Amino acid sequence: MTYKSIFLSCILSVSFQISYGQTSIETFSSEDNFIVEAWWYKVIEANPKFNVFSLNEAIHNYGIEETFFMNYTIVGYEISKGFGPVAGARFLSDRVSGLAGIQYAYYTPIFFITTNITGELRSNPLFEWYTLLQYRPKLTEKLKLFAQFQNAMNFDESGNDFSLQRLRVGLDFKWLQAGFALNTTQTGKDWDFDAEPGLFLRLELN
Secondary structure, three states, X not given: OOHHHHHHHHHHHHHOOOOOOEEEEEEEEOOOEEEEEEEEEEEOOOOOOEEEEEEEEEEEEOOOOEEEEEEEEEEEEOXXXXXXXXXXXXXXXXXXXXXXXXXXXXXXXXXXXXXXXXXXXXXXXXEEEEEEEEEOOEOOOOEEEEEEEEEEEEEEOOEEEEEEEEEEEEEEEOOEEEEEEEEEEEEOOOOEEEEEEEEEEEEEOO
């Protein structure tokens, strides 16, 4: 079994082990890429001050016929009103790093936010500011609006390395969400911009 196969198996195993909290798996399809994203946020039942956030991705690029993998997992401890320290790790196809930083998290049945500022525990570290926002108001008795925004800014002491934004707007019916998607990226110190519209299909597993 190859490294990539083992890594993908670990992603899927971890993503499906959570029995409560918010757990989802999403596919994004565009002209250039196919993305599978699985993430979960869980407040530890035995001690609600602890929480775990894990984001896992497999990105296949049609142009070069290659697949890239990423896992970002952090454990947070709330000190006051959603704020607290976090620690964890990020696994990329070509880079593995421990992480430490600060977090803010807040959630209701309609609104959810988690945002983290972390730095790699290594020489020449990258720093990241990651935010996930979600808004799901009722439209009818059975149907909700689904709006989600992710922003990840990766930078070092000289400036931007790689940043991305992901917008999802659609409908939410029970455990299924679907609609329109827009992915944008900014690469390098010159913030070279690229936008990629597409469609998304999301399953909520809890």
